[in-house]
Amino acid sequence: MSGERETVVVTGSSGLIEVNHFAAEMDHFSECVAADRPPRTPGEEGLADVRVIEAIAEAARTGRAVAVKR
Numbered sequence: 001m002s003g004e005r006e007t008v009v010v011t012g013s014s015g016l017i018e019v020n021h022f023a024a025e026m027d028h029f030s031e032c033v034a035a036d037r038p039p040r041t042p043g044e045e046g047l048a049d050v051r052v053i054e055a056i057a058e059a060a061r062t063g064r065a066v067a068v069k070r
Contacts, residue, residue, distance in 0.1 A: 025041070032039045048070075055066040 029039050051068050055068045059066045
């Protein structure tokens with residue numbers, strides 16, 4: 001492979017460009033690993049997302065508000 005990527009732009013019915021954010025994030029992370037540099041979004045941000053999702057699930061299960069750890 002030449003290492004070049006083909007960019008495909010898709011415009012949805014809203015007129016906005018549709019992007020596969022997960023694929024873009026994985027590409028960015030892979031590039032950071034290869035170049036030994038930190039990613040734009042650190043793992044701590046992902047951990048915070050998981051904590052929020054877990055709190056939402058618990059609140060849905062119990063019917064009560066759940067505090068999110070920082």
